[in-house]
Structures are given as structure tokens and as C-alpha cells.
Amino acid sequence: MDKKLSNLKKEIECFQAYTYDDIESFRIKFLGKKQGVLTILFKELKKYPIQERKIYGKKINEIKRKIQKKINMHSFKKLIKNDNFIHFDPTIPGKSIEIGSLHPISILKNRITNLFKKIGFSYVEGPEIEDDWHNFTALNIPIDHPSRDMQDTFFLYKNPDILLRTHTSSVQIRYMKKHSPPFRVFSIGKVYRNETISSRSYFMFHQMEAFYIDKKVSFSDLKQTIHYLIISLFGISRKIRFRPSYFPFTEPSAEVDISENRNIGWLEIMGCGMIDPKVLENVEIDPDIYSGFAFGIGIERLALLIYKIDDIRIYFENDTRFLKQFKSDLL
Numbered sequence: 609m610d611k612k613l614s615n616l617k618k619e620i621e622c623f624q625a626y627t628y629d630d631i632e633s634f635r636i637k638f639l640g641k642k643q644g645v646l647t648i649l650f651k652e653l654k655k656y657p658i659q660e661r662k663i664y665g666k667k668i669n670e671i672k673r674k675i676q677k678k679i680n681m682h683s684f685k686k687l688i689k690n691d692n693f694i695h696f697d698p699t700i701p702g703k704s705i706e707i708g709s710l711h712p713i714s715i716l717k718n719r720i721t722n723l724f725k726k727i728g729f730s731y732v733e734g735p736e737i738e739d740d741w742h743n744f745t746a747l748n749i750p751i752d753h754p755s756r757d758m759q760d761t762f763f764l765y766k767n768p769d770i771l772l773r774t775h776t777s778s779v780q781i782r783y784m785k786k787h788s789p790p791f792r793v794f795s796i797g798k799v800y801r802n803e804t805i806s807s808r809s810y811f812m813f814h815q816m817e818a819f820y821i822d823k824k825v826s827f828s829d830l831k832q833t834i835h836y837l838i839i840s841l842f843g844i845s846r847k848i849r850f851r852p853s854y855f856p857f858t859e860p861s862a863e864v865d866i867s868e869n870r871n872i873g874w875l876e877i878m879g880c881g882m883i884d885p886k887v888l889e890n891v892e893i894d895p896d897i898y899s900g901f902a903f904g905i906g907i908e909r910l911a912l913l914i915y916k917i918d919d920i921r922i923y924f925e926n927d928t929r930f931l932k933q934f935k936s937d938l939l
């Protein structure tokens with residue numbers, strides 16, 4: 609009996625139905641009222657002594673449940689009208705899974721990273737959630753200084769000492785506190801400003817910060833580095849201009865504009881300057897020995913010029929019709 613039952617079990621487990629007929633004959637073979645294998649087994653049971661009858665009865669019932677389960681599993685095939693499971697056409701090509709591509713901002717980030725690694729800058733990162741000291745105070749922006757209004761900040765309601773960084777200049781502070789010069793460093797990451805959303809501004813964008821500190825670093829080093837970046841990205845056809853400006857953490861400071869392709873005018877792309885001696889003092893670097901430059905550049909602004917997309921919002925909508933267009937750009 610044992611052998612019989614285990615063979616039976618195997619047969620049931622292996623059963624596969626392809627048509628409704630298959631299921632029906634399976635059902636009749638095993639559960640048919642007169643000749644069904646299980647029906648006969650149940651009848652045979654009566655010959656066994658009570659003890660064994662109990663054991664085998666249990667086992668046979670178990671098999672019966674398995675059969676029932678198989679029938680239920682396959683019963684959806686009843687829906688196939690003409691008993692023909694060959695509705696499936698194996699020659700139809702499958703749906704291909706689309707391969708994603710890099711986001712245009714990532715493409716640009718990688719390009720800039722390669723360019724700056726080539727000229728000896730190392731890449732570092734800082735946190736997007738900052739404290740007041742790193743984002744403002746250490747950068748010579750005191751509590752009541754009007755320049756804090758320049759950047760409408762997302763502060764944490766419960767603890768206004770914590771905020772979403774408004775610029776990547778906070779990375780300068782974090783790095784300079786930990787390392788002693790000379791160094792050439794850059795960072796690329798998200799920054800947040802509480803701005804009204806429009807085609808040219810968003811509450812978040814990407815910024816690249818580069819800074820270089822050594823003995824005798826001068827403004828011409830700064831100009832040279834910015835020229836290198838712009839020429840590498842755009843070729844020599846674009847003009848750039850340095851416009852005197854003000855930042856509390858650089859002195860002198862300038863804003864850099866790039867000529868737009870269609871001669872519409874100038875587009876501001878970055879702020880820069882020589883790091884203010886006070887900032888160096890804040891991070892315990894002697895300004896009598898060291899000097900340095902820093903600049904911060906908006907990646908979306910660059911992308912706008914490279915890809916000629918003049919609505920910043922489209923970068924963050926995750927519309928695959930837009931993102932797909934960058935597939936071929938391998939950089």
C-alpha cells in the first residue's frame with residue numbers, strides 16, 4: 609500500500625494540463641465515482657485492520673486534497689473555448705525591457721568630474737542637511753547679515769539651527785576644517801532654496817563648488833580654471849565675462865556670465881572670488897601664508913545652455929519622453 613500511495617503522489621505532482629479535456633480526464637481517472645483510482649482505494653481500505661485503515665485513510669485523503677488542488681489550479685483553462693491551449697504563439701517577439709540611461713544632470717556631473725580630476729582636483733561630498741554654522745556663520749555671514757535674506761532658506765521648524773544647505777560653499781568649511789592646505793577640491797550636489805517655481809528657478813538645483821588653497825593662489829588662477837571649464841564644455845565660441853559682485857565669503861568677488869548662443873544676451877552661471885581671509889581664520893588656516901579661490905556654479909544653468917532646454921522644471925518631472933533623448937550621450 610505504501611508504495612502504491614507514494615507512486616500515486618508522484619504521478620499527481622507531475623501532472624500538467626494543457627486543455628480542459630486534460631483536467632477532466634485527470635479528475636475522472638482519480639476521483640471518478642466508479643472506477644476512480646481513489647474511489648477504489650477507499651474501497652480497498654475496508655480490508656485492512658482498523659489501525660492501518662486509519663493511517664492509510666489519512667494518507668489517501670491527503671492525496672485527494674492534492675488532486676483537488678491541481679484541478680483548481682488548472683481550471684482557469686475552462687475559459688479557453690475550443691479546448692486548445694495553443695493560443696500562445698511562441699514566435700511573437702517578447703516585449704523588450706527598456707534599458708535606462710543617465711539623467712542629463714548626471715551626464716554633466718560626470719563630464720565636469722572628469723575635467724576637474726584631470727587638473728588635480730579631488731572630489732568630496734558634504735551633507736545636504738546642514739547646520740547654521742557651516743552654511744552661514746563660518747562663511748562670514750553673521751546672524752543679522754542681510755545676505756541671509758539673499759537665500760531664502762528651508763529651516764527646520766523645530767530647530768532652526770538645522771537647514772537644507774543653500775549652497776555647496778558649506779563643503780568648503782567642512783573640508784578646510786579637517787585638512788591642511790594645500791588642496792584642490794571640488795564637490796557637486798543638491799542645494800535648496802525657497803524660491804517660487806518658474807521655468808528658471810526651482811526649490812532645488814545642483815551646484816558645483818571648487819576651491820583651491822595654497823601659497824600665492826591668485827585671481828588669475830581662478831580665471832584660468834573657469835576658462836578651462838567653460839572652453840572644455842562649450843568650445844571657444846562662447847564668451848564669458850567677470851562682473852564685480854559681492855559675497856561675504858570672498859573678496860574680491862565676481863559673478864560670471866556666459867554669452868547665450870542665440871545672441872540673446874548673457875546668462876549668469878556662477879559666483880566666484882578669492883576666499884575671504886576671515887573665512888580662512890574661521891577654519892584655522894593662516895591667511896598670511898595661504899590664499900585661495902572658490903567658485904560655485906549651477907549645473908542646471910549649464911545644462912540649459914548645452915541641451916538648449918530653457919525650462920528647469922522638466923529635469924525633475926521624470927518624463928521618460930524627455931529622459932530618453934539622452935540615451936546616446938555616453939559621457
Ligand code: PHE
Nearest residue numbers: 775777879880881902903904
Ligand atoms: N555660494 C555662492 C552661491 O551659491 C556661489 C559662490 C561660491 C560664490 C564660491 C563665491 C565663491 O550663490
